[in-house]
């Protein structure tokens with residue numbers, strides 16, 4: 544993998560003789576190495592895009608800096624269950640607990656039980672007991688789970704850091720979790736990864752078509768990604784603290800009672816609608832009034 548000229552007629556223009564010699568040398572080295580390690584392949588590109596997730600190797604290689612770092616706030620385990628019917632997606636929130644339930648492939652139901660990160664050691668010590676105890680905050684769900692059967696082993700993590708990485712630089716860009724990672728509690732990672740992919744594709748097109756210098760369009764990508772995700776990032780950090788949701792319950796009940804508001808909130812979660820479009824003063828005031836009525 545190498546960020547450099549794409550070839551003699553590549554988008555960055557003709558190679559200099561120095562670059563040609565360096566390239567020939569690298570190719571010779573690659574050919575030599577391939578005799579012993581046949582999987583090594585040498586490629587040239589004007590830009591390398593790291594869409595390689597939280598532990599991005601590309602980010603490490605380019606030494607991308609991070610900011611607004613916040614360590615993991617929550618931890619959790621999930622499992623797939625059969626014969627646990629659910630009419631749709633369920634969220635159960637209590638102080639120090641979050642439960643997500645959603646139907647998935649093969650008639651299975653995926654159930655995630657999250658706790659504060661400080662409880663990782665207890666959780667790990669007995670995953671099943673802690674998970675089942677967590678479900679008790681939603682007694683009807685706990686009954687359904689007891690009547691069903693676990694289809695796959697528990698999987699979990701407490702490595703859910705929150706940060707922005709510098710998302711572009713000279714010859715490289717990061718996208719998705721590689722660029723920006725936060726607790727999965729809001730379930731918006733995939734929507735944000737698509738948003739980043741679109742913004743980056745637009746920036747690359749502008750650069751490669753010569754409409755804007757590539758360095759400028761990549762800087763614009765970096766700023767725009769931040770601008771369009773910062774609200775969700777802040778909201779996610781608040782949610783992941785797993786504070787007592789009681790003060791917000793009437794607001795969320797008002798959303799649940801309003802078909803259009805529910806649809807809009809789900810659009811926000813999937814990334815189809817911007818956070819600010821929904822969480823604006825007018826909508827909040829309307830729903831708060833409805834919840835007080």
Ligand SMILES: Cc1cc2nc3c(=O)[nH]c(=O)nc-3n(C[C@H](O)[C@H](O)[C@H](O)COP(=O)(O)OP(=O)(O)OC[C@H]3O[C@@H](n4cnc5c(N)ncnc54)[C@H](O)[C@@H]3O)c2cc1C
Nearest residue numbers: 594595596597600718719720721727730731732733734736
């Ligand atoms: C427990 C949990 C629950 C979640 N629930 C949801 C949810 O309900 N909804 C939602 O939207 N989001 C959810 N997320 C977040 C979501 O999974 C991520 O935000 C999303 O997957 C990010 O996509 P990505 O493509 O950037 O990274 P990833 O999905 O991590 O993909 C990166 C890919 O790069 C590959 N890779 C890594 N290194 C290399 C390398 N050196 N060479 C080649 N390939 C490499 C990896 O194998 C991987 O396939 C959840 C996350 C967790 C941890």
